[in-house]
């Protein structure tokens with residue numbers, strides 16, 4: 001037995017194009033076995049250090065050869081694919097030959113390079129293909145007296161369901177996972193294991209598996225990065241031992257490409273009412289728990305740790321790989337970019353924990369005959385037990401129901417064992433040679449189809465698929481035949497020539513006509529959604545080379561026309577998923593130029609691009625399940641969401657709207673992701689024929705939310721006036737996230753005494769620094785509000801936070817009016833003003849949030865009778881001008897800041913004028929005084945001059961500000977009329 005820790009490797013990839021475009025910073029470094037990560041927020045702090053068995057630097061120091069292979073520049077520390085194989089893959093092979101089970105799995109966030117290391121792209125082949133290739137080379141060079149048998153299987157775990165990737169027909173709900181009661185190990189019932197005799201055969205099967213994965217992911221609207229792919233190779237070496245018996249040395253090699261490890265925004269998901277039922281990726285978090293439990297076990301600290309293998313399908317299947325009978329390697333893929341700091345640190349910590357796991361690998365060697373004999377004998381025994389499975393008598397007092405339950409349990413167990421044995425025997429019954437023959441026949445048929453595709457690609461017009469996962473792009477081809485070609489659902493009559501499944505695919509979805517070297521696409525039945533280059537298709541359109549075609553919400557293709565391979569100007573030569581998504585976003589009103597954007601803005605933009613397809617998917621499900629809900633991606637300022645400070649910039653959230661009563665909810669990204677997962681699950685159950693889906697109680701329904709107060713809009717008061725001890729008293733306009741005025745708020749912010757009395761008129765601060773160290777009090781008064789929309793009469797309240805407030809301060813809810821009187825007062829006291837507090841006065845603001853009460857009622861029965869689809873169409877008709885600009889740059893608050901500064905200056909000016917007047921009055925009074933008192937006159941003249949000069953300076957400043965403000969207004973007016981400016985737009989999706 002070999003008692004050995006899991007070997008852990010980390011690998012850092014190059015910057016991708018997006019990271020290069022935005023000038024991403026490198027935060028990873030590697031030196032020998034040490035990997036460091038620098039927090040980009042604290043560049044002066046020591047970077048965090050980790051050590052691993054292997055550290056692979058693949059960020060830079062490479063050359064691309066003519067064939068595309070990336071090789072190390074001499075002297076650089078770059079690790080090529082070959083180098084990674086030599087360390088990790090070769091070890092797997094050597095161990096497999098010795099008869100050990102081996103597992104290799106790749107962990108990391110989406111896009112961090114897991115598939116690159118495992119599978120590879122183009123001629124940069126990854127560990128899996130090289131290992132397979134080398135396996136057969138080693139077999140050829142092996143012992144001629146030994147028989148080698150290799151089988152290959154490929155499965156995917158998605159939403160806790162197992163799909164056989166080598167089979168086109170998977171049962172609804174996926175393949176079952178059972179535990180072999182005797183061995184304790186879990187296995188997938190009925191998984192196809194093909195016998196393979198060469199690397200080329202494995203390669204073909206992998207292509208087949210990838211194509212099946214692509215079709216499934218597109219049809220199910222599944223994000224492939226949330227699926228785990230498991231390739232299993234069994235490697236048997238059959239030889240004779242000294243006693244002349246046949247013995248079998250078996251090794252199971254598991255190669256696992258895990259789902260992307262990114263967590264949903266934790267704050268969002270933890271706040272969700274439905275968090276119990278949801279787990280964005282149950283298998284992945286269960287894997288984390290298993291790793292933690294095993295790490296605790298082997299650190300010896302805790303003796304009784306229960307390792308929760310049973311919590312997910314993935315951990316069941318990988319039980320041996322983790323803490324069991326296997327030699328295991330984990331490769332953690334790292335993104336080099338500052339923007340991914342949190343996730344990458346998470347990956348490093350995960351990898352660090354995995355290092356501690358101890359496995360107990362044993363050589364799997366068995367005399368073959370004995371095994372078969374044992375299995376047969378056991379099966380006979382089990383069969384005879386079957387009928388009479390009775391629990392051991394439990395005494396006279398045992399409940400008959402309990403006895404029956406135990407009997408059933410035992411029967412179930414026997415049945416499972418029989419099945420497991422039978423599977424094993426069936427496999428052994430058919431000779432390996434027969435299996436190989438069967439596989440080759442199947443492959444021959446497949447090979448002909450593949451060769452045909454290759455041949456036609458350069459001759460005939462065709463659509464080729466695009467997928468979010470680069471590995472699944474360019475996998476599906478639909479050739480355009482001369483004449484009319486119909487596209488639609490397979491249950492249409494007559495059946496379409498290209499059958500698609502999935503959301504928003506209509507029976508008669510579209511028709512492509514191909515005549516005179518030209519292909520024209522036109523919409524099918526009414527309501528069928530197709531987009532060409534991001535624009536909805538409304539009538540016949542000629543397809544040009546490299547046009548992007550989206551059927552429904554998920555079937556994305558690029559059209560290739562070898563007969564007329566001239567793409568319109570400005571079409572990039574390489575079109576990927578990102579490009580096609582950006583194009584769609586642009587037509588929905590989100591501009592995606594990235595020049596001159598801040599980091600927050602870039603993150604917001606990436607989140608928009610990520611959320612848009614998900615939101616349209618959820619909208620499509622809402623329509624199909626008739627949930628009367630619609631979803632929209634919106635941008636909202638951080639201050640409007642969080643009530644204080646504007647540092648957070650813009651936040652991307654999803655607005656859900658109840659189409660029956662107009663109620664709305666704002667969901668943070670994490671919460672939306674959480675719900676989307678549950679919505680997908682619900683939809684999957686619906687597809688699987690589960691009728692309960694339509695009757696789901698609202699408490700469990702991911703589309704349902706109890707009514708909550710809706711954020712009508714916000715109004716900001718900048719506090720600069722306080723730094724001059726001036727009061728602020730104004731009517732503020734309350735605007736929603738789109739900048740639309742929803743009403744007014746009357747507030748007053750006054751410096752005051754500790755009892756709330758206004759300060760003396762003469763109290764005047766020339767320089768805010770004067771306030772430092774002194775006590776200061778101010779009073780926030782919310783007088784009243786006015787709102788425009790009748791639906792808000794159910795109740796209104798305002799809440800806000802000031803500097804250092806943990807919680808919101810809220811006014812009472814005022815009902816049955818659109819002009820509530822709040823009469824709210826609050827005195828805020830600083831015993832001695834410090835720099836931070838003064839900074840808050842000078843730069844900060846109070847964001848007042850106006851909320852409206854919503855009720856879960858529907859008054860309009862007419863609406864109840866309409867479908868979600870009809871309601872959405874009606875809403876879109878009613879709001880044709882949805883394409884309103886949204887600012888991501890915080891420019892609106894810039895304007896109100898300016899206005900505020902102007903107010904402050906005006907007030908200062910007024911006060912100075914008053915003061916000046918009093919000075920002048922005093923001066924003339926003094927002039928009439930007796931001589932002995934007149935000696936003060938020069939002093940007063942001096943005061944008056946000072947007052948005048950500062951007044952003049954103020955006057956100039958006021959004029960400048962006025963002009964600036966006018967300019968701003970003009971600019972905004974221009975932008976909203978011609979739609980220019982602003983980085984981001986929004987609309988209903």
Ligand SMILES: Nc1ncnc2c1ncn2[C@@H]1O[C@H](COP(=O)(O)OP(=O)(O)OP(=O)(O)O)[C@@H](O)[C@H]1O
Pocket residue numbers: 012013014016058070108109110111112113114115116117121225259260333469470471
């Ligand atoms: N070591 C590397 N050298 C060069 N390019 C790399 C490397 N690692 C990753 N890449 C590139 O980065 C991109 C993302 O990598 P990859 O598809 O492997 O990520 P992933 O983690 O598997 O993502 P997903 O979870 O979506 O499958 C790919 O375009 C790939 O070519």
